[in-house]
Amino acid sequence: MLSASDTMAVFLRLLALLMAVVLPVSFAWAAQHDPVKPASTETAKEAVRVCTKCHDESEEKPILAILKTKHAMMADKRTPFADEACITCHGPSEEHLVKPPEGEKPALPDITFKEEAPISSTKKNEVCLSCHESGLRLHWKGSQHEFRGLACSSCHNVHVDQDPTLVRLTQPETCFNCHKEQRAQAYRPSRHPIREGKVVCSDCHNPHGSTGPKQLAKNSVNETCYACHYEKRGPFLWEHAPARDDCTNCHKPHGSIHPALLKNRGPWLCQQCHLAQFHPSTAYSGTGIPPRGAAQQLLGKNCLNCHSQVHGSNHPSGIRLTR
Ligand code: HEC
Numbered sequence: 001m002l003s004a005s006d007t008m009a010v011f012l013r014l015l016a017l018l019m020a021v022v023l024p025v026s027f028a029w030a031a032q033h034d035p036v037k038p039a040s041t042e043t044a045k046e047a048v049r050v051c052t053k054c055h056d057e058s059e060e061k062p063i064l065a066i067l068k069t070k071h072a073m074m075a076d077k078r079t080p081f082a083d084e085a086c087i088t089c090h091g092p093s094e095e096h097l098v099k100p101p102e103g104e105k106p107a108l109p110d111i112t113f114k115e116e117a118p119i120s121s122t123k124k125n126e127v128c129l130s131c132h133e134s135g136l137r138l139h140w141k142g143s144q145h146e147f148r149g150l151a152c153s154s155c156h157n158v159h160v161d162q163d164p165t166l167v168r169l170t171q172p173e174t175c176f177n178c179h180k181e182q183r184a185q186a187y188r189p190s191r192h193p194i195r196e197g198k199v200v201c202s203d204c205h206n207p208h209g210s211t212g213p214k215q216l217a218k219n220s221v222n223e224t225c226y227a228c229h230y231e232k233r234g235p236f237l238w239e240h241a242p243a244r245d246d247c248t249n250c251h252k253p254h255g256s257i258h259p260a261l262l263k264n265r266g267p268w269l270c271q272q273c274h275l276a277q278f279h280p281s282t283a284y285s286g287t288g289i290p291p292r293g294a295a296q297q298l299l300g301k302n303c304l305n306c307h308s309q310v311h312g313s314n315h316p317s318g319i320r321l322t323r
């Protein structure tokens with residue numbers, strides 16, 4: 001059995017050992033980071049001071065630009081810098097603060113966001129979601145991007161003046177990094193003005209996840225398109241079933257080699273669904289004899305020459321979508 005004074009002696013020896021191996025800086029900082037003490041501007045400033053002793057603008061990837069962003073608004077109680085600044089996102093990282101032996105690297109901070117970091121995306125994302133779970137992120141859990149192991153930092157860059165993903169002109173580049181097919185489509189002759197930043201991916205998609213298919217911003221393809229092409233919503237006296245059903249029956253959303261973002265040209269587009277029943281709808285070949293009532297001259301012409309109102313018609317006699 002140890003006496004009370006023996007216990008005290010062991011404790012003191014341990015304490016001395018601790019002070020010898022742990023850098024004074026971390027010790028001073030640990031004292032500041034007393035968990036029972038409410039966060040204050042002072043703790044935040046001290047944390048910044050501790051970290052910026054080593055991390056500054058001279059690094060390969062300078063990090064201090066964060067001080068100019070919304071995250072660094074100390075006056076805004078919701079921000080990391082109103083809390084514990086760097087360590088709100090990177091964790092207390094006490095081992096990281098211990099000076100490594102000559103020529104060796106320090107232990108990693110508790111939370112690092114690099115692709116190859118030894119912690120899971122889920123862990124990284126918990127940091128951000130602790131403040132950003134609502135709003136656009138309501139359906140992050142279960143989204144394709146979450147399922148495929150993306151981290152918030154796969155798209156967002158918090159250590160720069162302006163996150164390129166939030167700027168319309170540069171946002172597509174973020175997405176194109178992984179979505180090569182959509183990049184190719186955005187360079188086709190007929191396309192949404194995505195590269196010009198007039199229409200961006202996030203106009204149609206919520207990359208954080210949504211209740212619609214394919215992470216669409218709205219619940220369906222058509223609702224998404226109506227947001228800008230509201231005249232196509234109708235109501236129409238004479239509807240064309242496929243337009244009411246899904247715009248992608250005829251259009252490609254990102255880009256196409258055919259005009260007006262169409263999936264196919266002229267009669268072939270229509271002949272995916274319409275067969276030569278009432279009047280021949282196959283190209284004129286000179287072989288088949290058209291059924292009664294069909295005029296020779298319409299054969300092989302683009303159906304749109306006559307059926308111009310393919311999205312629906314409001315003309316009293318527009319039943320065949322001709323006016
Ligand atoms: C004693 C100097 C020193 C202090 C103080 C320090 N760091 Fe570091 N930190 C380093 C060095 C050196 C590296 C590079 C390690 C490497 O290249 O593997 C580094 C790397 C990092 C990285 C990148 C890790 C990675 O590879 O993903 C982060 C993040 C980081 N530090 C955050 C912090 C934070 C937050 C603080 C304050 C709590 C802090 N550091 C304090 C020296 C320090």
Ligand code: HEC
Pocket residue numbers: 048051052055061063066071080081085086087088089090113114153156157158159160
């Ligand atoms: C809002 C959360 C957040 C805060 C606050 C924050 N960081 Fe970071 N830090 C990140 C993320 C995310 C990355 C990954 C790269 C990126 O997104 O810019 C990162 C990367 C780093 C890196 C590695 C840079 C590299 O890629 O080589 C260092 C070093 C670093 N942070 C230090 C700090 C320091 C020092 C502070 C305080 C002044 C701080 N961080 C505050 C989230 C944060």
Ligand code: HEC
Pocket residue numbers: 070071076078079080083088089127128129130131132152153156158163166
């Ligand atoms: C302690 C809470 C907190 C944490 C943790 C946090 N944020 Fe934020 N973030 C905020 C607040 C507050 C704002 C400002 C919101 C506003 O002004 O409406 C913000 C703004 C943003 C913005 C918009 C910036 C802009 O210029 O409009 C992005 C993007 C963002 N955060 C991403 C992240 C990512 C990624 C992480 C994790 C690496 C993260 N945040 C961690 C609180 C936090």
Ligand code: HEC
Pocket residue numbers: 125128129132135136137140145150151152153154155156165166171202207208
């Ligand atoms: C696949 C890319 C991608 C991923 C992954 C991603 N974001 Fe975003 N984020 C965006 C885009 C694009 C915008 C701009 C959306 C807009 O303008 O409608 C955005 C906007 C934001 C904003 C600012 C707008 C707002 O809602 O206030 C915040 C905050 C944000 N993201 C946080 C996060 C967090 C937290 C995560 C991780 C859970 C995350 N993001 C993951 C692409 C992404």
Ligand code: HEC
Pocket residue numbers: 172175176179182183186192194199200201202203204205214216221224248252253254
């Ligand atoms: C005008 C609206 C619109 C814009 C802008 C848009 N998309 Fe889409 N996207 C859609 C629709 C609608 C679908 C679903 C129909 C389809 O698969 O063709 C889709 C599907 C996708 C798919 C899934 C494809 C598949 O086959 O499963 C990806 C990936 C995608 N979009 C990425 C992007 C990226 C990246 C951008 C920005 C460069 C972008 N989208 C811009 C409307 C849009």
Ligand code: HEC
Pocket residue numbers: 144145148150154155171174175176177178179201202205207213214215216
């Ligand atoms: C780090 C890589 C990466 C980045 C960056 C990225 N994505 Fe994705 N995205 C994926 C993966 C992986 C999938 C799932 C497999 C697939 O469909 O290609 C996916 C799927 C999608 C889908 C289809 C979702 C579904 O339900 O089928 C859409 C839409 C999409 N991404 C849009 C975007 C947009 C918009 C951006 C930019 C804001 C973006 N992605 C950035 C990797 C990425």
Ligand code: HEC
Pocket residue numbers: 190191192193198199200203204221224225226227228229247248251252253259260261262
């Ligand atoms: C954010 C607004 C927006 C959304 C959402 C949107 N569009 Fe567009 N759309 C535009 C703009 C802008 C143009 C280009 C108009 C111009 O150049 O005069 C355009 C052009 C078009 C064109 C004509 C292209 C051409 O080459 O003539 C078609 C077809 C089209 N959109 C279909 C769709 C479909 C289908 C959807 C839903 C998947 C959709 N749009 C969603 C803004 C939008």
Ligand code: HEC
Pocket residue numbers: 222225226229232233240242243244246247248249250251260262304310311
């Ligand atoms: C049955 C096939 C079909 C469907 C379904 C369809 N479109 Fe079209 N769309 C066309 C054709 C064909 C053109 C070319 C018209 C022309 O050249 O006069 C076109 C042209 C357009 C244009 C550019 C010219 C204009 O009229 O403004 C827009 C925008 C457009 N469609 C949006 C939509 C939207 C939004 C939907 C879904 C509600 C949709 N389309 C569904 C066949 C279709």
Ligand code: HEC
Pocket residue numbers: 240241242249250269270271272273274303304307310319320321
């Ligand atoms: C995805 C299949 C599909 C495509 C593609 C399609 N349609 Fe239709 N169309 C239909 C359906 C379904 C109806 C409704 C038939 C009914 O009510 O009996 C219809 C009805 C019509 C009608 C009215 C017929 C009537 O009996 O009143 C015309 C005209 C028409 N389509 C022309 C076109 C033209 C022109 C194109 C090409 C631009 C086209 N359609 C492309 C499926 C399609």
Ligand code: HEC
Pocket residue numbers: 267270271274277278279280281282297298299301302303304305306307320322
């Ligand atoms: C020269 C003009 C013209 C061209 C070109 C044309 N149509 Fe028609 N189509 C008509 C007229 C007029 C009617 C309606 C006849 C009536 O109401 O008695 C009609 C009727 C229809 C109907 C309704 C049939 C029914 O049973 O009620 C469909 C479907 C149709 N056309 C599809 C097409 C398709 C698909 C093409 C292209 C392959 C096409 N049309 C090309 C003039 C044309």
